[in-house]
Amino acid sequence: MDITAFPNDIFLIVIAYLSPKDLILCRSVDKRFQAAFTESDLNRHVLVQHYPRARELRHIDLNVDWAQTFAKVVGRYHHLKTGKPRSISKLALGRSFVVPSWARYYPISPWQRHLQFEEKTAAFHYPDSLWTYEEGILIFPSAELQKYVLFDLETGNSSEVGFKSEGKIIRRIRLCQRVLVVEWCEQDAYHQLNENEMVFRHFATAYDVSRELDGKWSMVFRNEWKIHFLGFPLNSRDRFFSTHNKTHYAIYLWQPNRSAWGEDEPIEGLAVWDISSASAYCPSEDPSGKRKPEGQGPHVIRRFSFADLSFYWIRQRSTPVLRSLELDENHVYIIEEDHRWLVGQQASHTLPRLHKVKTTGIPFSPGPCWTDECGADGDVHLSFCERVSDIRRPEVAPCWRHEEFPYLTISEAIDAEAGVVFSARHCFMLETISINVKPRVQMTGPGYEISLRDDLWTQLMGKGKICGDERWLIGENSQQEVVILHFDEDPKLVNSVA
Known part of the structure; x- marks a missing residue:
């Protein structure tokens, strides 16, 4: 009996018993099955039935091909549930302290704390990565293109970042709420701190990242501010930690006490800035500060003294837990x-x-x-x-x-709307990156959980950081490469075939 000849309501009842994989395989039976199982409304119906949380149902294109979309989502979740990426791509990072001049980088050192139990040791803090990711956008210094680029993972296209890195030493980059903040210092020291150390002026520059109507990405300079009134030496002891959102920037400073009178307590400070106002003024081009306009651009809205930090019980002293x-x-x-x-x-x-x-x-x-x-x-x-x-x-x-003590969860990549969570955990020599998938909203319990193969830990956890969503997972290996696990087809491979 040919089920494709059934009335539509009966046909839908029958195919409700088929798995997504079976629905795709039915397209290969013959021409009638191929026509029936690639019908647009049917494929939208089964997509809602099996994968109601897929991003394709949250970002609907008016000209969507539902048959192709359903096949794409089925393939994606097959690879997620089996823990086997469809493909792996690598992007080489360009970074050095000396040459090339466009890629100068001096990272902020993490705290000097690590895990140790009997003779086993493991990392607790990791150095910052020189790449940043948010919602399908990856920004990094490309060794291949010899400049900082914005890479669109969905299309596989790269565009130049507006930030000019020549003559600067990058300390950290971070993308949040479509605002890119680059923390950097000048390549030449500003003044002598003592007989052994030089001080470098440090700044932060913000850019607004947006997508144009033609699908291309643009970056527009918003403002620039000096993150410390004196500056920092470039060493492993002076540290600053920061964060930002669309309108504010916060920075915590920790510096060893260099007092000649034997004081041991480190110098600490916390400040919150309002960075919402655009301004063309650049303090890096005005060392005296005489041209600074009044009431424009970034400004401090709250600064915390030693007494304030102690009052809130957040002063770190010589044994920081931040x-x-x-x-x-x-x-x-x-x-x-x-x-x-x-x-x-x-x-x-x-x-x-x-x-x-x-x-x-x-x-x-x-x-x-x-x-x-x-x-x-x-x-x-x-x-x-x-x-x-x-x-x-x-x-x-x-x-x-x-969550899984004595395992320590190092990093997570959560796509809450899709119900997909990547978790990287270790317990000294035991290391695992797991995927938890809940494709249906009403699912309870752990969902589908699988671990990636063991060798992918070293491919992704070189900086103790993973990012991504249901389509891909991003990390860094020890060879200065950003590694991308694709659970959809890699757009670069698709474009090359096309």
Whole structure:
């Protein structure tokens, strides 16, 4: 009996029992099956039935080919559920402290703390990566093109970043809410700090990233500001940590005390800037500051003294536990973390019983602060945290870090709308990157969970950072390459075939 001759409602009841893979295979039976199973409304119906959270149903093109789209999504989720990427591509990073001059880079050193248990050791902090990703956009210094580029992963096209790196030393780049912030210093020292150290003036430059009507990306200079009034030496001891969103920028400074009077406490500071106002003024071109316009451009809205940091219990002193900074519309959040197996020059003297995470939210204007913390304090039968959930907000302590204690979750890449979560965890020599997939909204429990093959840890976790969504996963290896796992077809390969 030919099911393609059934009335439409009966036909839909029958195919409801077929898996997505079977629906694709039915297209190859004969011409009648091919015509029936590539019909546009049918493919939209089965896409909603099997993959209601797929991005193709959230970003609908008026001219969409539903038969082709369904086949694409089926292939993507097949590779996600099996933990086998369709393809892997690599992009070489260009970075050096001396040459080439366009790629000068001096990273901020992480804290001197690492995990140790008996004779086993593992990283707890990782150095910053010289690439940044958000919603399909990857910005990095391309060794192939010899410049900083914006790479569109969906189309496979690259465009030049408006930031001119010649004559500058990059310290950090970060893309958030379509605002790119580049933190950098001048290549020539500004003044002598002492007989052994020179100080370099440090700045941050913001660009607005947007997509034009023709699909191309553009970057428009927004403003520039000096992130420290004196500057920093280039060494492994002076550190600054920062974050930003569309309207604000926060920076925490930590410097060793160079006092000649034997004071040991490091110099610390925290400042929040309003960077929402565009301004053509560049302080890097005006060392005296005489041309600075009044009431324009970035400005500090709150600065925290030693006393303020102590009042909020966020002063780090010589045993820092700061993990990161975060922002929302009205608060800056200090994320702190400590672990029972930490050792090192800057490890705490009083370690927690298991693993402690804490967030302290401080309003931009004077007012009460917010604190949330968790020590993963289970009972004798439960050694991990009962508070772990899918919530990822700065005001909630990051319990996901100890979700699988004694495993430590190093990094996550979450596509919440698609129900896809990539998690990178290690417990000393045991390392795994897992994929959890919940393609349907009503699914409960862990969903489909699979681990990537073991060798992909070294391919992705060179900087302890992964990013991505349901279409791809991005990390960095130890050969200064950005590595992209494609769960869709690599657009570069598609374009080359076309």
